[in-house]
Amino acid sequence: MPRPLLLLRPVAAAATSPKPATTPFLSLRRHLSTTPHAAATTTNPPNPASPSPSRANPSPRTQLKPPLPLTPSQTAFLSSLLRVNQAGELAATLIYTSQTPPLVTREPHLRPLLAHMLAQEASHLSTFNTLLAKHRVRPTALYPLWSVLASGLGWSTAVLSREAAMACTEAVETEIGGHYNGQIRVLLEMVEGWERAGHEVGEEFRGLVETLRRIRDEELEHLDQAVEHDAQKAEPHWLLTGVIRAGCRGAIWVSERV
Template identity: 80%
Template sequence: MAHQRLALQPLRHCQRSLVAHTHPRLLSTTAPRSSSSSSSSSSSSSPNQPPESQTASSQPPPTPKKKKPLTPAQRSFLSSALRVNQAGELAATLIYTAQTPPVVAREPHLRPLMRHMYEQEAGHLRTFEALVARHRVRPTALYPLWSALAAGLGWTTGVMSREAAMACTEAVETEIGGHYNGQIRTLLEMVAGWEAEGYDVGDEFRDLIATLRRIRDEELEHLDHAIEHDAKKAQPHWLLTGIIRAGCRGAIWVSERV
Protein backbone atom coordinates (compact mmCIF):
# COMPACT_ATOMS: atom_id res chain seq x y z
CA MET A 1 0.00 0.00 0.00
CA ALA A 2 1.48 3.38 -0.97
CA HIS A 3 2.61 5.55 1.91
CA GLN A 4 0.98 8.93 1.91
CA ARG A 5 3.13 11.73 3.16
CA LEU A 6 1.83 14.14 5.69
CA ALA A 7 0.72 17.39 4.13
CA LEU A 8 1.34 19.33 7.28
CA GLN A 9 2.13 22.88 6.39
CA PRO A 10 2.58 25.33 9.25
CA LEU A 11 -0.09 27.96 9.34
CA ARG A 12 1.02 31.42 8.28
CA HIS A 13 1.93 33.41 11.34
CA CYS A 14 2.99 37.00 10.83
CA GLN A 15 4.83 38.58 13.72
CA ARG A 16 4.45 42.32 13.61
CA SER A 17 6.25 44.77 15.87
CA LEU A 18 4.49 47.79 17.24
CA VAL A 19 4.82 50.89 15.07
CA ALA A 20 6.79 53.55 16.90
CA HIS A 21 4.95 56.85 17.21
CA THR A 22 6.63 60.19 17.83
CA HIS A 23 4.92 62.91 19.81
CA PRO A 24 5.22 66.71 19.32
CA ARG A 25 7.64 68.28 21.73
CA LEU A 26 6.22 70.77 24.10
CA LEU A 27 6.91 74.31 22.86
CA SER A 28 7.83 77.33 24.98
CA THR A 29 5.01 79.73 25.80
CA THR A 30 7.26 82.73 26.58
CA ALA A 31 5.85 85.94 25.06
CA PRO A 32 7.93 87.68 22.34
CA ARG A 33 10.04 90.66 23.49
CA SER A 34 8.96 92.91 20.63
CA SER A 35 6.77 92.95 17.62
CA SER A 36 9.79 93.28 15.36
CA SER A 37 11.44 90.16 16.70
CA SER A 38 8.13 88.43 16.42
CA SER A 39 7.69 89.40 12.80
CA SER A 40 11.31 88.50 12.06
CA SER A 41 10.84 85.09 13.55
CA SER A 42 7.63 84.69 11.69
CA SER A 43 9.14 85.73 8.37
CA SER A 44 12.12 83.42 8.78
CA SER A 45 9.85 80.45 9.17
CA SER A 46 8.72 78.73 6.02
CA PRO A 47 4.93 78.81 5.78
CA ASN A 48 4.94 75.44 4.07
CA GLN A 49 7.09 73.67 6.65
CA PRO A 50 5.01 70.97 8.34
CA PRO A 51 5.02 70.47 12.10
CA GLU A 52 7.76 68.26 13.51
CA SER A 53 5.23 65.61 14.51
CA GLN A 54 4.13 65.27 10.90
CA THR A 55 7.64 64.97 9.47
CA ALA A 56 8.60 62.08 11.74
CA SER A 57 8.35 58.86 9.77
CA SER A 58 6.98 55.67 11.27
CA GLN A 59 9.16 52.59 11.34
CA PRO A 60 7.82 49.98 8.89
CA PRO A 61 6.99 46.51 10.24
CA PRO A 62 9.63 43.81 9.75
CA THR A 63 9.35 41.34 6.90
CA PRO A 64 7.49 38.16 7.99
CA LYS A 65 9.69 35.14 8.57
CA LYS A 66 9.66 32.38 5.99
CA LYS A 67 8.32 28.88 6.58
CA LYS A 68 10.80 26.06 6.13
CA PRO A 69 9.43 23.12 4.11
CA LEU A 70 9.38 19.75 5.85
CA THR A 71 12.08 17.32 4.84
CA PRO A 72 11.03 13.82 3.69
CA ALA A 73 12.24 12.42 7.02
CA GLN A 74 10.14 14.92 8.97
CA ARG A 75 7.07 14.18 6.88
CA SER A 76 7.57 10.47 7.43
CA PHE A 77 7.91 10.93 11.18
CA LEU A 78 4.76 13.01 11.46
CA SER A 79 2.77 10.62 9.31
CA SER A 80 3.81 7.58 11.33
CA ALA A 81 3.20 9.43 14.61
CA LEU A 82 -0.39 10.27 13.74
CA ARG A 83 -1.01 6.76 12.40
CA VAL A 84 0.24 4.96 15.51
CA ASN A 85 -1.49 7.41 17.86
CA GLN A 86 -4.82 6.79 16.16
CA ALA A 87 -4.34 3.02 16.42
CA GLY A 88 -3.29 3.25 20.07
CA GLU A 89 -6.28 5.32 21.10
CA LEU A 90 -8.62 2.95 19.27
CA ALA A 91 -7.10 0.05 21.22
CA ALA A 92 -7.52 1.94 24.50
CA THR A 93 -11.24 2.54 23.93
CA LEU A 94 -11.75 -1.15 23.11
CA ILE A 95 -9.85 -2.26 26.21
CA TYR A 96 -12.04 -0.16 28.50
CA THR A 97 -15.20 -1.17 26.66
CA ALA A 98 -14.42 -4.85 27.23
CA GLN A 99 -13.16 -4.42 30.81
CA THR A 100 -16.02 -2.36 32.17
CA PRO A 101 -18.87 -4.95 32.34
CA PRO A 102 -17.01 -7.62 34.36
CA VAL A 103 -15.20 -5.08 36.54
CA VAL A 104 -18.31 -3.05 37.35
CA ALA A 105 -20.33 -6.23 37.99
CA ARG A 106 -17.97 -7.03 40.88
CA GLU A 107 -17.10 -3.46 41.87
CA PRO A 108 -20.09 -1.14 41.16
CA HIS A 109 -18.32 1.81 42.77
CA LEU A 110 -15.76 1.77 39.94
CA ARG A 111 -18.33 2.61 37.27
CA PRO A 112 -17.64 6.41 37.34
CA LEU A 113 -13.88 5.83 37.11
CA MET A 114 -14.18 3.39 34.22
CA ARG A 115 -16.55 5.76 32.40
CA HIS A 116 -14.19 8.71 32.99
CA MET A 117 -11.17 6.88 31.58
CA TYR A 118 -13.13 5.58 28.61
CA GLU A 119 -14.52 9.02 27.74
CA GLN A 120 -11.04 10.56 27.80
CA GLU A 121 -9.72 7.81 25.51
CA ALA A 122 -12.67 8.32 23.17
CA GLY A 123 -11.83 12.03 23.04
CA HIS A 124 -8.22 11.21 22.18
CA LEU A 125 -9.39 8.93 19.40
CA ARG A 126 -11.60 11.64 17.90
CA THR A 127 -8.67 14.06 17.97
CA PHE A 128 -6.35 11.75 16.05
CA GLU A 129 -9.03 10.62 13.62
CA ALA A 130 -9.56 14.28 12.72
CA LEU A 131 -5.81 14.86 12.29
CA VAL A 132 -5.38 11.71 10.18
CA ALA A 133 -8.24 12.75 7.90
CA ARG A 134 -7.07 16.36 7.69
CA HIS A 135 -3.53 15.47 6.68
CA ARG A 136 -4.49 12.45 4.58
CA VAL A 137 -2.48 9.95 6.60
CA ARG A 138 -3.03 6.29 5.82
CA PRO A 139 -4.29 4.39 8.90
CA THR A 140 -2.43 1.25 9.88
CA ALA A 141 -3.28 -1.76 7.77
CA LEU A 142 -3.46 -3.85 10.97
CA TYR A 143 -6.49 -2.02 12.36
CA PRO A 144 -8.65 -5.19 12.45
CA LEU A 145 -5.92 -7.17 14.23
CA TRP A 146 -5.26 -4.51 16.87
CA SER A 147 -9.01 -4.17 17.46
CA ALA A 148 -9.44 -7.88 18.13
CA LEU A 149 -6.36 -8.09 20.37
CA ALA A 150 -7.35 -5.00 22.38
CA ALA A 151 -10.88 -6.26 22.99
CA GLY A 152 -9.52 -9.67 23.99
CA LEU A 153 -6.99 -8.14 26.38
CA GLY A 154 -9.63 -5.96 28.00
CA TRP A 155 -12.10 -8.81 28.49
CA THR A 156 -9.47 -11.24 29.81
CA THR A 157 -8.02 -8.87 32.40
CA GLY A 158 -11.50 -7.65 33.39
CA VAL A 159 -12.66 -11.23 34.05
CA MET A 160 -9.49 -12.09 35.96
CA SER A 161 -9.89 -9.45 38.68
CA ARG A 162 -10.08 -5.75 39.39
CA GLU A 163 -6.35 -5.80 40.15
CA ALA A 164 -5.57 -7.43 36.82
CA ALA A 165 -7.67 -4.86 34.96
CA MET A 166 -5.82 -2.04 36.72
CA ALA A 167 -2.47 -3.71 36.05
CA CYS A 168 -3.39 -3.75 32.37
CA THR A 169 -4.05 0.00 32.51
CA GLU A 170 -0.77 0.51 34.36
CA ALA A 171 1.22 -1.38 31.72
CA VAL A 172 -0.49 0.23 28.72
CA GLU A 173 -0.27 3.78 30.06
CA THR A 174 3.36 3.37 31.05
CA GLU A 175 4.28 2.55 27.45
CA ILE A 176 1.95 5.13 25.94
CA GLY A 177 3.21 7.88 28.23
CA GLY A 178 6.79 7.19 27.20
CA HIS A 179 5.76 7.01 23.55
CA TYR A 180 4.12 10.45 23.65
CA ASN A 181 7.15 11.87 25.46
CA GLY A 182 9.37 10.69 22.63
CA GLN A 183 7.15 12.33 20.01
CA ILE A 184 7.09 15.60 21.94
CA ARG A 185 10.88 15.65 22.25
CA THR A 186 11.31 15.10 18.52
CA LEU A 187 8.87 17.89 17.65
CA LEU A 188 10.55 20.29 20.07
CA GLU A 189 13.92 19.54 18.45
CA MET A 190 12.44 20.32 15.04
CA VAL A 191 11.00 23.61 16.30
CA ALA A 192 14.27 24.62 17.98
CA GLY A 193 16.16 23.95 14.76
CA TRP A 194 13.78 26.08 12.68
CA GLU A 195 13.91 28.95 15.14
CA ALA A 196 17.72 28.83 15.25
CA GLU A 197 17.76 29.18 11.46
CA GLY A 198 15.38 32.15 11.59
CA TYR A 199 12.30 30.37 10.23
CA ASP A 200 8.75 30.82 11.43
CA VAL A 201 7.29 27.77 13.17
CA GLY A 202 3.62 28.66 12.91
CA ASP A 203 0.66 27.89 15.13
CA GLU A 204 -0.11 24.44 13.74
CA PHE A 205 3.05 22.84 15.07
CA ARG A 206 2.70 24.56 18.42
CA ASP A 207 -0.92 23.39 18.66
CA LEU A 208 0.12 19.82 17.84
CA ILE A 209 2.75 19.83 20.60
CA ALA A 210 0.22 21.25 23.07
CA THR A 211 -2.29 18.54 22.08
CA LEU A 212 0.26 15.76 22.59
CA ARG A 213 1.20 17.15 25.98
CA ARG A 214 -2.43 17.29 27.09
CA ILE A 215 -3.15 13.75 25.94
CA ARG A 216 0.06 12.45 27.53
CA ASP A 217 -0.92 14.01 30.85
CA GLU A 218 -4.37 12.42 30.71
CA GLU A 219 -2.84 9.03 29.94
CA LEU A 220 -0.52 9.38 32.94
CA GLU A 221 -3.56 10.32 35.02
CA HIS A 222 -5.01 6.91 34.12
CA LEU A 223 -1.75 5.32 35.26
CA ASP A 224 -2.12 7.04 38.64
CA HIS A 225 -5.73 5.81 38.93
CA ALA A 226 -4.60 2.25 38.25
CA ILE A 227 -1.91 2.38 40.93
CA GLU A 228 -4.39 3.86 43.42
CA HIS A 229 -6.77 0.96 42.75
CA ASP A 230 -4.32 -1.85 43.53
CA ALA A 231 -2.72 -2.53 40.16
CA LYS A 232 0.41 -3.68 41.99
CA LYS A 233 -1.58 -6.40 43.78
CA ALA A 234 -2.33 -8.29 40.55
CA GLN A 235 -0.79 -11.76 40.56
CA PRO A 236 1.67 -12.33 39.04
CA HIS A 237 2.12 -8.57 38.55
CA TRP A 238 5.57 -8.66 36.95
CA LEU A 239 4.54 -11.26 34.38
CA LEU A 240 1.19 -9.70 33.49
CA THR A 241 2.55 -6.17 33.07
CA GLY A 242 5.69 -7.41 31.33
CA ILE A 243 3.71 -9.25 28.66
CA ILE A 244 1.34 -6.33 28.08
CA ARG A 245 4.15 -3.78 27.85
CA ALA A 246 6.04 -5.93 25.37
CA GLY A 247 2.89 -6.28 23.28
CA CYS A 248 2.38 -2.50 23.30
CA ARG A 249 5.95 -1.87 22.14
CA GLY A 250 5.54 -4.37 19.34
CA ALA A 251 2.22 -2.88 18.23
CA ILE A 252 3.72 0.62 18.20
CA TRP A 253 6.71 -0.47 16.15
CA VAL A 254 4.57 -2.26 13.57
CA SER A 255 1.91 0.45 13.33
CA GLU A 256 4.52 3.10 12.64
CA ARG A 257 5.57 1.17 9.54
CA VAL A 258 2.52 -0.75 8.30
Protein backbone atom coordinates (compact mmCIF):
# COMPACT_ATOMS: atom_id res chain seq x y z
CA MET A 1 0.00 0.00 0.00
CA PRO A 2 1.53 3.41 -0.98
CA ARG A 3 2.51 5.80 1.78
CA PRO A 4 0.35 8.95 2.13
CA LEU A 5 1.72 12.29 1.08
CA LEU A 6 2.02 14.59 4.11
CA LEU A 7 1.37 18.05 2.77
CA LEU A 8 2.09 20.25 5.75
CA ARG A 9 5.42 19.00 7.02
CA PRO A 10 8.95 18.83 5.59
CA VAL A 11 9.72 15.91 3.31
CA ALA A 12 12.52 14.70 5.60
CA ALA A 13 10.04 13.63 8.27
CA ALA A 14 7.87 11.55 5.94
CA ALA A 15 9.76 8.29 6.50
CA THR A 16 8.79 8.12 10.17
CA SER A 17 5.09 8.97 9.87
CA PRO A 18 2.49 6.30 10.62
CA LYS A 19 0.24 5.12 7.82
CA PRO A 20 -3.44 6.06 7.94
CA ALA A 21 -6.19 3.49 8.11
CA THR A 22 -8.98 4.80 5.92
CA THR A 23 -9.49 8.46 6.80
CA PRO A 24 -7.80 10.89 4.34
CA PHE A 25 -4.99 12.94 5.92
CA LEU A 26 -5.53 11.23 9.31
CA SER A 27 -1.83 10.51 9.75
CA LEU A 28 -1.05 14.14 9.03
CA ARG A 29 -3.05 15.36 12.02
CA ARG A 30 -1.70 12.61 14.25
CA HIS A 31 1.91 13.15 13.22
CA LEU A 32 1.98 16.91 13.61
CA SER A 33 0.48 16.73 17.07
CA THR A 34 3.25 14.44 18.37
CA THR A 35 6.45 15.02 16.39
CA PRO A 36 8.82 17.80 17.56
CA HIS A 37 9.96 20.24 14.90
CA ALA A 38 13.61 19.56 15.68
CA ALA A 39 13.33 16.01 14.40
CA ALA A 40 12.44 17.32 10.96
CA THR A 41 15.10 20.01 10.76
CA THR A 42 18.20 18.56 12.50
CA THR A 43 20.33 16.25 10.37
CA ASN A 44 23.67 16.22 12.28
CA PRO A 45 24.18 16.61 16.06
CA PRO A 46 25.86 19.90 17.04
CA ASN A 47 29.46 19.93 18.21
CA PRO A 48 29.39 20.94 21.90
CA ALA A 49 32.92 22.34 21.61
CA SER A 50 31.94 24.99 19.07
CA PRO A 51 29.19 27.62 19.16
CA SER A 52 26.02 26.70 17.31
CA PRO A 53 25.64 28.71 14.08
CA SER A 54 21.88 28.83 14.62
CA ARG A 55 22.43 30.53 18.01
CA ALA A 56 24.94 33.00 16.65
CA ASN A 57 22.89 33.79 13.55
CA PRO A 58 19.32 32.51 13.97
CA SER A 59 17.62 32.17 10.59
CA PRO A 60 13.93 32.89 10.06
CA ARG A 61 13.33 29.20 9.24
CA THR A 62 14.67 27.89 12.55
CA GLN A 63 12.47 30.34 14.43
CA LEU A 64 9.26 29.15 12.78
CA LYS A 65 6.75 27.20 14.82
CA PRO A 66 5.98 23.60 13.84
CA PRO A 67 3.43 23.15 11.06
CA LEU A 68 -0.20 23.19 12.10
CA PRO A 69 -2.33 20.09 11.56
CA LEU A 70 -5.13 20.30 9.08
CA THR A 71 -8.53 21.27 10.40
CA PRO A 72 -11.50 19.06 9.44
CA SER A 73 -12.64 21.66 6.90
CA GLN A 74 -9.18 21.82 5.32
CA THR A 75 -9.06 18.03 5.15
CA ALA A 76 -12.47 17.96 3.46
CA PHE A 77 -11.39 20.66 0.99
CA LEU A 78 -8.22 18.81 -0.01
CA SER A 79 -10.10 15.53 -0.41
CA SER A 80 -12.70 17.27 -2.58
CA LEU A 81 -9.95 18.99 -4.58
CA LEU A 82 -8.24 15.73 -5.45
CA ARG A 83 -11.50 13.93 -6.25
CA VAL A 84 -12.91 16.58 -8.60
CA ASN A 85 -9.59 17.22 -10.34
CA GLN A 86 -9.13 13.52 -11.03
CA ALA A 87 -12.64 13.36 -12.48
CA GLY A 88 -12.02 16.45 -14.61
CA GLU A 89 -8.77 15.13 -16.03
CA LEU A 90 -10.41 11.79 -16.78
CA ALA A 91 -13.12 13.61 -18.73
CA ALA A 92 -10.61 15.75 -20.63
CA THR A 93 -8.55 12.69 -21.56
CA LEU A 94 -11.62 10.89 -22.90
CA ILE A 95 -12.80 13.97 -24.83
CA TYR A 96 -9.49 14.25 -26.71
CA THR A 97 -9.30 10.49 -27.21
CA SER A 98 -12.78 10.46 -28.78
CA GLN A 99 -12.18 13.55 -30.91
CA THR A 100 -8.97 12.30 -32.48
CA PRO A 101 -10.20 9.62 -34.96
CA PRO A 102 -12.90 11.71 -36.69
CA LEU A 103 -10.78 14.85 -36.77
CA VAL A 104 -7.52 13.40 -38.06
CA THR A 105 -9.40 11.39 -40.69
CA ARG A 106 -10.72 14.62 -42.22
CA GLU A 107 -7.82 16.90 -41.30
CA PRO A 108 -4.56 14.95 -40.79
CA HIS A 109 -2.62 18.14 -40.03
CA LEU A 110 -4.36 18.27 -36.62
CA ARG A 111 -2.81 14.99 -35.47
CA PRO A 112 0.26 16.57 -33.75
CA LEU A 113 -1.89 19.14 -31.94
CA LEU A 114 -4.36 16.55 -30.67
CA ALA A 115 -1.55 14.19 -29.67
CA HIS A 116 0.13 16.99 -27.72
CA MET A 117 -3.04 17.94 -25.85
CA LEU A 118 -3.94 14.31 -25.15
CA ALA A 119 -0.46 13.56 -23.79
CA GLN A 120 -0.69 16.48 -21.37
CA GLU A 121 -4.16 15.45 -20.21
CA ALA A 122 -2.99 11.88 -19.66
CA SER A 123 -0.12 13.22 -17.55
CA HIS A 124 -2.55 15.31 -15.48
CA LEU A 125 -4.76 12.27 -14.92
CA SER A 126 -1.77 10.19 -13.83
CA THR A 127 -0.78 12.91 -11.34
CA PHE A 128 -4.19 12.94 -9.66
CA ASN A 129 -4.49 9.15 -9.74
CA THR A 130 -1.26 9.02 -7.74
CA LEU A 131 -2.40 11.68 -5.28
CA LEU A 132 -5.76 9.95 -4.74
CA ALA A 133 -3.98 6.70 -3.91
CA LYS A 134 -1.49 8.33 -1.53
CA HIS A 135 -4.21 10.18 0.35
CA ARG A 136 -6.70 7.30 0.41
CA VAL A 137 -9.28 9.57 -1.23
CA ARG A 138 -12.01 7.75 -3.13
CA PRO A 139 -12.77 8.85 -6.69
CA THR A 140 -16.18 10.23 -7.53
CA ALA A 141 -18.99 7.69 -7.43
CA LEU A 142 -20.11 8.98 -10.85
CA TYR A 143 -16.86 7.93 -12.53
CA PRO A 144 -18.66 5.60 -15.03
CA LEU A 145 -21.23 8.27 -15.95
CA TRP A 146 -18.60 10.95 -16.57
CA SER A 147 -16.66 8.49 -18.73
CA VAL A 148 -19.64 7.87 -21.01
CA LEU A 149 -20.64 11.54 -21.23
CA ALA A 150 -17.10 12.77 -21.91
CA SER A 151 -16.54 10.21 -24.66
CA GLY A 152 -19.86 11.09 -26.25
CA LEU A 153 -19.15 14.82 -26.09
CA GLY A 154 -15.76 14.45 -27.71
CA TRP A 155 -16.96 12.19 -30.51
CA SER A 156 -20.12 14.14 -31.33
CA THR A 157 -18.42 17.53 -31.54
CA ALA A 158 -15.63 16.11 -33.71
CA VAL A 159 -18.19 14.57 -36.08
CA LEU A 160 -19.99 17.91 -36.35
CA SER A 161 -16.94 19.86 -37.50
CA ARG A 162 -13.43 20.92 -36.63
CA GLU A 163 -14.82 24.23 -35.36
CA ALA A 164 -17.30 22.46 -33.08
CA ALA A 165 -14.57 20.23 -31.66
CA MET A 166 -12.39 23.25 -30.95
CA ALA A 167 -15.34 25.11 -29.42
CA CYS A 168 -15.79 22.12 -27.10
CA THR A 169 -12.16 22.43 -26.05
CA GLU A 170 -12.55 26.16 -25.57
CA ALA A 171 -15.59 25.71 -23.32
CA VAL A 172 -14.15 22.85 -21.26
CA GLU A 173 -10.76 24.49 -20.73
CA THR A 174 -12.36 27.82 -19.80
CA GLU A 175 -14.24 26.13 -16.95
CA ILE A 176 -11.28 23.98 -15.90
CA GLY A 177 -8.88 26.93 -15.89
CA GLY A 178 -11.23 28.99 -13.73
CA HIS A 179 -11.76 26.04 -11.39
CA TYR A 180 -8.02 25.56 -10.88
CA ASN A 181 -7.63 29.29 -10.21
CA GLY A 182 -10.22 29.08 -7.44
CA GLN A 183 -8.48 26.10 -5.84
CA ILE A 184 -5.10 27.82 -5.98
CA ARG A 185 -6.52 30.91 -4.30
CA VAL A 186 -7.84 28.83 -1.39
CA LEU A 187 -4.51 27.02 -0.96
CA LEU A 188 -2.58 30.30 -1.01
CA GLU A 189 -4.92 31.71 1.64
CA MET A 190 -4.11 28.67 3.81
CA VAL A 191 -0.38 29.22 3.29
CA GLU A 192 -0.70 32.93 4.06
CA GLY A 193 -2.58 32.19 7.27
CA TRP A 194 0.05 29.73 8.49
CA GLU A 195 2.91 32.07 7.63
CA ARG A 196 1.19 35.02 9.29
CA ALA A 197 0.87 32.96 12.47
CA GLY A 198 4.58 32.07 12.28
CA HIS A 199 4.15 28.40 11.33
CA GLU A 200 6.24 26.48 8.87
CA VAL A 201 4.73 25.34 5.57
CA GLY A 202 6.09 22.07 4.20
CA GLU A 203 7.67 21.91 0.77
CA GLU A 204 5.23 19.22 -0.30
CA PHE A 205 2.28 21.52 0.30
CA ARG A 206 3.99 24.24 -1.73
CA GLY A 207 4.65 21.58 -4.34
CA LEU A 208 0.92 20.88 -4.59
CA VAL A 209 0.28 24.56 -5.31
CA GLU A 210 2.94 24.56 -8.03
CA THR A 211 1.50 21.37 -9.53
CA LEU A 212 -1.93 22.98 -9.79
CA ARG A 213 -0.41 26.10 -11.34
CA ARG A 214 1.45 24.06 -13.95
CA ILE A 215 -1.61 22.02 -14.87
CA ARG A 216 -3.78 25.15 -15.02
CA ASP A 217 -1.32 26.81 -17.40
CA GLU A 218 -1.32 23.76 -19.67
CA GLU A 219 -5.12 23.72 -19.71
CA LEU A 220 -5.16 27.41 -20.67
CA GLU A 221 -2.64 26.63 -23.40
CA HIS A 222 -5.21 24.19 -24.83
CA LEU A 223 -7.80 26.96 -24.68
CA ASP A 224 -5.55 29.30 -26.68
CA GLN A 225 -4.82 26.57 -29.24
CA ALA A 226 -8.53 25.87 -29.70
CA VAL A 227 -9.25 29.55 -30.34
CA GLU A 228 -6.36 29.70 -32.82
CA HIS A 229 -7.94 26.78 -34.70
CA ASP A 230 -11.28 28.54 -35.25
CA ALA A 231 -13.22 27.52 -32.14
CA GLN A 232 -15.20 30.74 -32.30
CA LYS A 233 -16.31 30.06 -35.85
CA ALA A 234 -18.51 27.17 -34.69
CA GLU A 235 -22.21 27.75 -35.34
CA PRO A 236 -23.93 28.61 -33.10
CA HIS A 237 -20.86 29.28 -30.96
CA TRP A 238 -22.68 30.91 -28.05
CA LEU A 239 -25.12 28.03 -27.68
CA LEU A 240 -22.58 25.23 -28.06
CA THR A 241 -20.08 26.67 -25.60
CA GLY A 242 -22.80 27.79 -23.20
CA VAL A 243 -24.31 24.31 -22.94
CA ILE A 244 -20.91 22.64 -22.53
CA ARG A 245 -19.77 25.13 -19.89
CA ALA A 246 -22.99 24.68 -17.93
CA GLY A 247 -22.51 20.91 -18.08
CA CYS A 248 -18.93 21.26 -16.82
CA ARG A 249 -20.04 23.42 -13.89
CA GLY A 250 -22.67 20.88 -12.96
CA ALA A 251 -20.20 17.99 -13.19
CA ILE A 252 -17.70 19.88 -11.01
CA TRP A 253 -20.32 20.62 -8.37
CA VAL A 254 -21.47 17.01 -8.21
CA SER A 255 -17.97 15.48 -8.29
CA GLU A 256 -16.86 17.63 -5.35
CA ARG A 257 -19.60 16.07 -3.23
CA VAL A 258 -20.32 12.59 -4.58
